[in-house]
Amino acid sequence: MTAVQQPAVAVSRPGPVSGSRSRLPGRRIAYAYILPFFLVFAAFSIYPWLATAWESLHDTRLSTYDQSNWIGLENYRNLLTNHFFWNAFRNTITIGIISTVPQLCMALGIAHLLNYRLRGRTFFRVALLMPYATSLAAATVIFAELFDPKLGLVNWSLHTLHVPAVDWQGSTWPSQIAVSTVVTWRWTGYNALIYLAGMQAISGDLYEAAAMDGASRWSQFRHVTLPGLRPTILFTIVVSTIGAAQLFGEPLLYHNGLPDGGTQNQYQTLGLLMYQQGWTNDRLGLASATAWTMFLIIVLAVGVNLLLARRRELRDHGRRRHASTVAGVPEVTTR
């Protein structure tokens, strides 16, 4: 804040505004405007990211964080030979898939529905966003009760359908599905609105042209909506991947705030493992190594996503050009 005040008068005044009129003055004052942001950013984001790498090469303890011993890559060796790490790694991937793939598919379908002219659409949109407004802590505590093996509504519903009760806490797949349900419930509506925004940016003319050519609703969706939405879809996939890789609060609170991710670690994620290593087991160095490994996994996952999207786009582009000449469906160029 202080950086903003007076230099405004002292520094600027770029003299007579001769020459290029398009060039707006305020060269040096600009630094004063971005300084507060970059100070906070450098101190609380960039420095910690770099320092995490440094700590990961040390045997840092919470109790004695002032003197930490250099141990080189020992933490990473420790991590990669540790079955807890590989368990958490597997769980992060499986929960990540169960929680994002159905979620984004449903969001796409819901956005398509919301794109119709509906009465009371503001009501529907706000209602769909209620889960997003509910905190993950509250949502997890609520779903933990719904999935409670004895008292929960889910098992009661299964019972009335004559399906045997499921152990949503103790068994691996059911517990992972339960944790994923919390994520899906909270984020589907949000992503649907993102898709809806993307859909509304697609020109109505394209739909009219397609309808004129006799394209069905489904083929309009496939050949007009999906290609136009591709950048948005990619964006949500990347954001969801990053979110899934960091999953932490849901599995923590699903086991009453314990960082073990279930008695058999059946839904312990990497985020949870990092927390357990650092704050339960007092191994901050090891936790830092986990953090960096998570970061590398995210970079890798996002990279793979972008690569697949790029390849798909190239392939589809060729196929659509082919299809459009055959079936008369108007071609839509992807941005």
Next chain:
Amino acid sequence: MRARTHGATVGGVMRGGWVSYTLVGLVTLVSVFPLYYTIVMASHTNAEMASGTPPVLPTLSIVDNVKKALDLAPLNQGLINSLIVSGAITVGTVTLCTLAGFAFAKLRFRGSAVLLAICVATMMVPLQMGVIPLYMMMARLGLAGHLQAVILPSLCTAFGVFFMRQYIAGAVPDELIEAAYMDGAGPFRVLVSIVVPAARPAMAVLAMLTFLTAWNDFFWPIIVLSTQNPTVQVSFQSLATGYAPQQSIIMAGTLYGTVPVLVVFALLGRQIVGGIMQGAVKG
């Protein structure tokens, strides 16, 4: 499936048929039902919930259960702390991001492209990457357990800067700013009397999204705060881990801590929906 949703085309936008209404209704129900059922769960004992047909309506015993939950977890303190934390973060974020966004949008300075690129590139770096040094920093500063430790790192976001930059670049014409300069106004005067009034809608959107995110944040607060001085999200943990013999008490506490933000959300819902959709197109 979707091909069967009958409806007429009006100016390129299709009117929804009954199938669309049914499906959207169903989705709405799924979105809202867990919240409603929390009210039901908060007003029934374990025995009632375990009975052959679970209850579907709430009862007045919810009031009693909320009282018990308040004895168990520091929910009121949590709500006040959350208000302080989210309020401070919102004011800080909107101020700093508007300043930086204005500079990136309308001021020419050396390195602006590079700095903006850094800003955008780091939007995706996860918070978890930095929590360990951040925690140690807060411990050294003696801030661990204090609200400042939650506020400081969140005082601005790269997303906010980018969002404000995009909006200001489009909403404030260069000619207007140039005219102001011609009249002898400095950059600060331009910011206050031209940019801020024009950017008010975007600032409001950023404020709402920031407040909601800060209010619901869990990861960093749970690490740096204790249950003695929690935000409301952290105080939920003492419900879940504490000795609560009845799930109704846990549910009543969760409800008590969640209702305020849901009410605000319902009131501002239209604007927040608009903000998220606007952010999606800009981002």
